[in-house]
Amino acid sequence: MPEIERKFKVEALPEHLLGPGSAIQQGYLSVEPVEIRLRAQDGGHELTVKSLGGLRRVEVALPVAPEQFDELWPLATAFVEKTRHRVEVGDAIAELDVYGGKLAGLLVVEVEFVSEEQASRFVAPDWFGHEITEDSRFRNAALAQAEAVPE
Amino acid sequence: MPEIERKFKVEALPEHLLGPGSAIQQGYLSVEPVEIRLRAQDGGHELTVKSLGGLRRVEVALPVAPEQFDELWPLATAFVEKTRHRVEVGDAIAELDVYGGKLAGLLVVEVEFVSEEQASRFVAPDWFGHEITEDSRFRNAALAQAEAVPE
Numbered sequence: 001m002p003e004i005e006r007k008f009k010v011e012a013l014p015e016h017l018l019g020p021g022s023a024i025q026q027g028y029l030s031v032e033p034v035e036i037r038l039r040a041q042d043g044g045h046e047l048t049v050k051s052l053g054g055l056r057r058v059e060v061a062l063p064v065a066p067e068q069f070d071e072l073w074p075l076a077t078a079f080v081e082k083t084r085h086r087v088e089v090g091d092a093i094a095e096l097d098v099y100g101g102k103l104a105g106l107l108v109v110e111v112e113f114v115s116e117e118q119a120s121r122f123v124a125p126d127w128f129g130h131e132i133t134e135d136s137r138f139r140n141a142a143l144a145q146a147e148a149v150p151e
Numbered sequence: 152m153p154e155i156e157r158k159f160k161v162e163a164l165p166e167h168l169l170g171p172g173s174a175i176q177q178g179y180l181s182v183e184p185v186e187i188r189l190r191a192q193d194g195g196h197e198l199t200v201k202s203l204g205g206l207r208r209v210e211v212a213l214p215v216a217p218e219q220f221d222e223l224w225p226l227a228t229a230f231v232e233k234t235r236h237r238v239e240v241g242d243a244i245a246e247l248d249v250y251g252g253k254l255a256g257l258l259v260v261e262v263e264f265v266s267e268e269q270a271s272r273f274v275a276p277d278w279f280g281h282e283i284t285e286d287s288r289f290r291n292a293a294l295a296q297a298e299a300v301p302e
Binding site for chain 1: 180181184185187198200202209211213214215219222223225226228
């Protein structure tokens, strides 16, 4: 299903809003021309194919058995680790990612919408910081290849 | 599971050995550093991840629903079409691929083995032609990008 989402770079963690976090490990088998990502989260494993792009893009997630994941993981060439928190924002659920490793200090919040109209109507709360939906440096595949948090 | 196989370029089709054929369409989402291939065959659809290499390599196949396949197919950038025939060769089953489209005229036979020892013991029948296991030009991902049959 195509995803419609907007993304913001958070400057200060809204501690009081955070629910429990979930650790995520991502490894990339391909970054271009399509993103092909392995992800381990909460004991589950998946391979996701994403087309490049900003607001609207193709995304297909396929479940992967643990032993298949272990075979595939060494083929990955770029990595991201982060902890994901779910946060209620009005009537939407946002996902706040707290990055680790070489990207420590980076906080990104993403909100998913059911339509492009709903996406454009959305008013971000102050703590969201500035919007980076169209900033390709903050795509996870780009972050996985970066040496540090983009300026 | 890692696959152990040997591959040969057939010069003349052994018509009398052929069982019924099965049409295969392959589209590549990635060619390097890993091969990521969509395949439609006999009404089934899958996405396969393969590491590069000759005799022994990682291969993981994931089933894909028809509607997911339709979403993913436009992301492919290189293509192969062929008809696959199963052929008994001694106590092994070989797969003979008859290529179509820009690769019409190319015939490749592949035999899979349970061990590297069995692979090295295998004596190919005359009609197999010369071995191309290590010839990277005949990898399907390379053929998908080629303009014509390699010399």
